[in-house]
Structures are given as C-alpha cells and as structure tokens.
Amino acid sequence: MKKTVVVVGYGDRGSVYADYAAKYPDELEITAVVDPDLYRLKLAKEKFGLKDDQLLTDFNELLKRGRIADGAIVATMDQLHYEQAKALLAQNYHLLLEKPVVNNAAELEELRDIAVGRDRIMMVGHVLRYTPFYGSIKQDILDGKLGQIMHIETSELVGVCHSSCSYIRGKWKSEEECGSGMLLAKCCHDIDLICWLNNVTKPTEVVSYGSRDFITPENAPEGSSERCYNGCPHLDTCRFSAKSLYVDNDLFPIYSYPNIKKPHAEITTEEKLTALKTNDPMGVCAYKTGSDLVDHQGVMMKFSNGSTAFHSMISAVPRPGRKIHIIGTEGEIEGFFETNRYTYRKFDFKTSLYTEEYVDVLEKIEKGVNHGGGDIGLIRDFVKRLRGDKPSIAATDISDSVNGHECVYAAEDSRKKGGVRKLDF
Numbered sequence: 001m002k003k004t005v006v007v008v009g010y011g012d013r014g015s016v017y018a019d020y021a022a023k024y025p026d027e028l029e030i031t032a033v034v035d036p037d038l039y040r041l042k043l044a045k046e047k048f049g050l051k052d053d054q055l056l057t058d059f060n061e062l063l064k065r066g067r068i069a070d071g072a073i074v075a076t077m078d079q080l081h082y083e084q085a086k087a088l089l090a091q092n093y094h095l096l097l098e099k100p101v102v103n104n105a106a107e108l109e110e111l112r113d114i115a116v117g118r119d120r121i122m123m124v125g126h127v128l129r130y131t132p133f134y135g136s137i138k139q140d141i142l143d144g145k146l147g148q149i150m151h152i153e154t155s156e157l158v159g160v161c162h163s164s165c166s167y168i169r170g171k172w173k174s175e176e177e178c179g180s181g182m183l184l185a186k187c188c189h190d191i192d193l194i195c196w197l198n199n200v201t202k203p204t205e206v207v208s209y210g211s212r213d214f215i216t217p218e219n220a221p222e223g224s225s226e227r228c229y230n231g232c233p234h235l236d237t238c239r240f241s242a243k244s245l246y247v248d249n250d251l252f253p254i255y256s257y258p259n260i261k262k263p264h265a266e267i268t269t270e271e272k273l274t275a276l277k278t279n280d281p282m283g284v285c286a287y288k289t290g291s292d293l294v295d296h297q298g299v300m301m302k303f304s305n306g307s308t309a310f311h312s313m314i315s316a317v318p319r320p321g322r323k324i325h326i327i328g329t330e331g332e333i334e335g336f337f338e339t340n341r342y343t344y345r346k347f348d349f350k351t352s353l354y355t356e357e358y359v360d361v362l363e364k365i366e367k368g369v370n371h372g373g374g375d376i377g378l379i380r381d382f383v384k385r386l387r388g389d390k391p392s393i394a395a396t397d398i399s400d401s402v403n404g405h406e407c408v409y410a411a412e413d414s415r416k417k418g419g420v421r422k423l424d425f
C-alpha cells in the first residue's frame, strides 16, 4: 500500500529521506516539497518529476491546502522545528521530524502531548538506532546476553574536518544563532542511544562539565590571518587549513561551499579558491569564527534502577568515531561504531577469566546508504508505521524518544550553571 508525504525543507537531510520515494516508488510518493531555496526546489522537481504546483516556497501555502498527505518529513534547520511541527500536527499529519526536535523541554513536551493526544506518529531523526551496529547491540540486550545493564560508557570523537565544517565554521557553530549547543546538535544521538539501550528504566539525574578552552582566538597560531587564503603563514601546516580540508582533500562536500549553488562535482578549483578567500564560511580561520560551542564535554547520568552512564564529546580529534562500552551483570559489549564490529564478553566459570566473541555487522549494511545504514532504516520504519505495519525495535513511542533530549537539556543547564539536575518529565 503506497503512502504519501510532504517534505518540508529539501536540504541535505530532507533530500536523503525523500530519496526513499525515488528508490521505492511503490511504497512512497511525494505530494509536495516546501523550500524557499529555488535551487533546492529545482533539484526536487528533477528528482521526482513534480509539477510546479507541488513545489512551494512558503510553508504557509502548504498549510492553506490542508492535509494533502499521510505524513510530513520536517527537515528544516533546528529553529523552525517547533512552529512547523506544531502546525502540521494540528492538521493531523504524522511526522518524521529531524533531530533535535526543539531546544527546550517545554516545547518538546508540548509537541509530545499534542502527538499523543491526536494519536499521531512522531518519529525523531535518531538514525543511529537504525544502524546494524547499534541495532544488533540492542537485540543482544533484549535477548538478555548482558543481564541487567550496570553502566554504559560512550564517546563521540568528532574529527577535525567534521568539527570544522559543522561546529566551528558551519551552520551549527553558534548556539546563539542556531539554537542548539554541541550536546544537542551532535550528541543528542548518543544520549538518545544510552536511554534507548537502557529503556527498561528511566534517567533520573544528570550532571555535566565542559567548555570551549582550546579552539579559541587566543590559541590561534601566531601571526595567523582572518582567512586561511589571505596570506596565513600556517596555510600548509595548520590542521584546520582550508587548503588541506576543502581543496587538496575535498572533504565533506555537502557542507563545504554552501554559497555556491551547483553540484559539488561541478565546482571548479578557481571557484573554490575565490569562495574561500571571500565569503565562504569554511575559509575563515577556525580559531576566529566566533563559535560559542564547547570543544569538550562530559555528561554523567543516573537511572531509576541505579544504573549509570557516562558520555564524552571531544572536538577536532585525529581519529573520528563513536565508542561504546556497556557492562551488564552477565556480560559486556565493547565496540567502535565506524569499524562495524563489536566484542561480546562474558565471564568464564572454568577459567575464572572471560570468553570473547566478535560480532561483525558490515554485511548487514545496505550499499550506498549513509549513517552506517541508519538513514534508510529510519525512513523505511516511518513508511511501515504509516502503513500500520509492525516497525523495527528501533522505533519507539515519542514518550520514549524524548528521554535523550530531556537529558541533554538538563546536562546543558548543569554545565552552564553547575550542580546536579534531577529529571521529572
């Protein structure tokens, strides 16, 4: 049974989810796309063969049409989520809403209550739940292989390039401008994973430390200029050099050169250099971008059954990736997401040591999909839920999906003002 959606915000994320309709046209059809950027609408038109009256530059025009699809994919930037999600829920759309849902508990709980009250699906863009790596770990927990979870330790090690193009120079570089701090923008995935993996219980207390101490104007290399290509003597040596990241190695093409409206592959070196010297955010000295996000942070959490968790985030590390170590009463799991492999250990009575088993999930990842297979898993589950089919173990009610966000808000409050925060939501 084919389902229909409208796409609100056809940027990077919106286009990734919308692709499902191109890949599986028998399952999903797009009835309208809203985006004020005409270039993005042109891309959507070409991809899905949409008619002009299905392409809208103004969100209010969509609302005026009433409910024209089963669901809505909301993939605009963070600050727009609250108003748009609320308006769409009021028209009885089921929602796939990108994370972070919103940046504060009051609006989050309001949206949750509206969705529950109207019996609407409200799925959050927690794509990591849908990866074979975390999905397999969750299944092991459900199968009782760990016994009761005692402690979970996770790390989000953000590589130099990703830190640079998203959180130092990119569109999430400022909490003041974007509305989301580092923990919300980047690690709401990790905190959500902790809550979801341990969702036989609920988080009750949170404390956090963190600040921006290292990637600051005071720590800029001596004599550095405002832009890498404007005579900076460190152009060939600085780890944040735009030359190395965005010209020689051409990393993160989706985020570099945001002001050049054409496919990345068609951007010439000359255009890149001109942009980096003039108006491209990636060309600004990484130490002087005015970013107000933390460059390192730790979060400690306590759950109602006494179990605990610790999450750390460190920016601009050489080897990026996510680490996880879960210790239960009957066994433990340790792994590095990017390797698509983890180790399961349990106590060995015969030797009084332990046995080890390696779990490899690489084979389970569909070819050509992003986020370790998570993106396609999430949109597929949304379509399943629209059809009324049984979703995967990754899909939970919105009342469970909010736990991680609530912990993030509490952690940020603790980090900024000090002290432990008790959770009550």
Ligand SMILES: NC(=O)c1ccc[n+]([C@@H]2O[C@H](COP(=O)([O-])OP(=O)(O)OC[C@H]3O[C@@H](n4cnc5c(N)ncnc54)[C@H](O)[C@@H]3O)[C@@H](O)[C@H]2O)c1
Pocket: 008, 009, 010, 011, 012, 013, 014, 034, 035, 036, 037, 040, 058, 059, 075, 076, 077, 078, 080, 098, 099, 100, 125, 126, 127, 185
């Ligand atoms: N789940 C994940 O892992 C993940 C990863 C990256 C980003 N995100 C989140 O996804 C969201 C979108 O991020 P992105 O990188 O795709 O951003 P983006 O800037 O590429 O896309 C946003 C799109 O929204 C459009 N837009 C602006 N105002 C609009 C309006 N009023 N109505 C409709 N469209 C409008 C923009 O023109 C743009 O095309 C953000 O909230 C971001 O934090 C989630």
